[in-house]
Amino acid sequence: MTSLRTNQDLDPARLREVFGIFPSGVVAVAALVDGVPSGLAASSFTSVSLDPPLVSFSIANASKTWPDLRRAPHLGVTILADHHSAVARQLAGPVDNRFDNLSLTATDDGAVLLDDGLAHFDTTIYREVLAGDHTIVLLQLHTATHTGQAEPSPLVFHRSRFGRLLKPL
Template identity: 35%
Template structure:
């Protein structure tokens, strides 16, 4: 595709887009930070590695998210990659309102953000760039530290439900 390509005027039905994209299995993460002294977090399936040099990661929160503005304001965050036995953690972090951390065990990462116990990977990062992405924002984070604290299978999301690796 050339840089001078015309913009498409095709309208895609959002429900159809969600259904088709649901056929792409994704890992499940929780993005956490500390905002005004309190932990904040949100479930996120749009996480990906972006660059090895420099080390960048990316995720895309909805513009309607009530948690994302607090993470953005914090400026640094932790990506917690969930294990297949952490569906309860995902549900807690996916709900709106209330204390999402009341039943979640965590400690502080080097940047102060919550590292969730039982996660299979932790990635500490600073918000480097934020780009518009339709009804989402595209966040690029510069990685400062990362760790694999546990060897376990990942929590996956596929066709609107939790899934596990076969095997």
């Protein structure tokens, strides 16, 4: 039997590598802040609760965007599709260009959604839980919609790379 290596492997670079073995989708979290779209890409999104309807993502405490974004009355969450790898990078890049050439819809409450996403949530912050160097943000859903189409498939983030799902088993 192969023995597992223990906590000499818990430095951040090594942890990032090991966490990356778990595949995830990617979302855009975005809202109008002072009338201007603000947001970021997040792969830490997960569904949490049906009643009340909750999802979560984790934001780095070092984020420069989150202190402004969290002030928005509503936050939009868009699940990205497999053709969005460049969009995901853009949404993690220089703040002034994150929404360049993206087709967006803003709700009356200022949630910002990417028009060609696979699913959309209109949310408000339910709770923020400090968790080490990140904060777990619980979001309460006000609307949840999806395209209803089997294609395209979701964007997948795995081992620090983007990919797509193969056909279902």
